[in-house]
Amino acid sequence: MFITARKLPEELLHYYALQRRSALGAKNHDKLRRLERGVEGERVYDMILNEAGHENLYIFRDLYLLIEGSVTQYDTLIVSESGIIVNEIKNFTGDYQVEASMWTRSGGATLPDDPMSQLRRAVGKLMNLQRGAGFKFEVSGKLIFPNESFRLFTKDDQVWNQVVLRADFKRYFNGFYNEYSGEGASKLADIIERHIVPNPYFKHRVDFESVRHGLYCGGCGSFQLEKQQFHLLCMTCGSRESNETHLVRAMSDFKYLFGDLAMTSRRLMEFTGNAVNVRTLQRVLNKYCYVKGVYKTSNYIFKYFDFDEAMRKEQQTRKYKDYLS
Ligand SMILES: [Zn+2]
Structure with missing residues (x-):
């Protein structure tokens, strides 16, 4: 087994x-x-x-x-x-x-x-x-x-x-x-x-400013997304993923791109290109992360190994479905 x-x-x-x-x-x-x-x-x-x-x-x-x-x-x-x-x-x-x-x-x-x-x-x-x-x-x-x-x-x-x-x-x-x-x-x-x-050899890091900020489609990778009430619609391939899914993908990216750079709500907001409102962002952070420190300067630590694991484990708790083309 x-x-x-x-x-x-x-x-x-x-x-x-x-x-x-x-x-x-x-x-x-x-x-x-x-x-x-x-x-x-x-x-x-x-x-x-x-x-x-x-x-x-x-x-x-x-x-x-x-x-x-x-x-x-x-x-x-x-x-x-x-x-x-x-x-x-x-x-x-x-x-x-x-x-x-x-x-x-x-x-x-x-x-x-x-x-x-x-x-x-x-x-x-x-x-x-x-x-x-x-x-x-x-x-x-x-x-x-x-x-x-x-x-x-x-x-x-x-x-x-x-x-x-x-x-x-x-x-x-x-x-x-x-x-x-x-x-x-x-x-x-x-x-x-x-x-x-844990793997002690993983040391890959890039600068926060050196990569493109924003959210991208899980189907085709396009950053051309249109805001809907609870979803973002991809203008390139027509996939529709929930705000939550997008934010989880961004948190997972953050974890693997920036090493020990603190993930504050403000920084994640910037990283996601202000694509969702701050209340949604805060709710998703609280759900998927451990919190270290006090309000405003809190550092959020992603609870899951990666995006896929978070999606799998939280399948039952997500309100809005994703529609990948
Ligand atoms: Zn797409």
């Missing part, structure tokens, strides 16, 4: 917000595409794992663990009575050669950090958890390649023992069929949960 949800990388949410509100530039666009490829790979992995079934396992996805003073990111951890298995998902495309620990893309460059060493470090970190746990458990890992176009060429059996290619996913996941999660697995899951921390 899935213990943690797979969320979009914060970096990707930053670039999505930035893309809407400024020209991204070739370099940032490449980064965005690379992040999207990673997400696509994880989706393929989750889909096939779902088909195979995982009710007998604890599955942690997309998490950062603080172990002995340093933080490591994990794509997926599979926990059962036998221990922990790290699955590092690499959505590589094309042909790769591995020779003497060097991973080289055919006709391209050698990877600066070879995936096998990455995996070894990730596994090693989890082994250190044993010290605090007071009992022994197994930790192992696999490199998972979900892209069908990926081909691996190597004579190194050690590498072959650690990789799972797309064609072998089903067989690999079916191998967990006889695993079970009893008391040991439950204890292990508790230990992992205790070490989860």
Whole structure:
């Protein structure tokens, strides 16, 4: 069973917000595409794992663990009575050669950090958890390649023992069929949960003034919106979204664009281009944010991971529907 949800990388949410509100530039666009490829790979992995079934396992996805003073990111951890298995998902495309620990893309460059060493470090970190746990458990890992176009060429059996290619996913996941999660697995899951921390590496920020202010259509991205009583109508594609939806999108953008810049009601008003009246803005802020500080200088902290999560969780409490074309 899935213990943690797979969320979009914060970096990707930053670039999505930035893309809407400024020209991204070739370099940032490449980064965005690379992040999207990673997400696509994880989706393929989750889909096939779902088909195979995982009710007998604890599955942690997309998490950062603080172990002995340093933080490591994990794509997926599979926990059962036998221990922990790290699955590092690499959505590589094309042909790769591995020779003497060097991973080289055919006709391209050698990877600066070879995936096998990455995996070894990730596994090693989890082994250190044993010290605090007071009992022994197994930790192992696999490199998972979900892209069908990926081909691996190597004579190194050690590498072959650690990789799972797309064609072998089903067989690999079916191998967990006889695993079970009893008391040991439950204890292990508790230990992992205790070490989860927020992503400390997300540091992307832009200046408040450097991006376009205003609200944009969730359907087509256009800023050409016409005010209606409870909605904003897109003049480009005809989508109609509630004021609330628009403000939630703006709050999520704010979170991913400006780092620790305080979101005051005044600043959010400016950011949204004064598109809605102050009472509506205040009501939505109170609903979707935690408040820090006192009236007028209050800093609002968005309660949700991102726009999508807020929309999903508040589905029942929203009065006005959205009509996307
Ligand atoms: Zn539109």
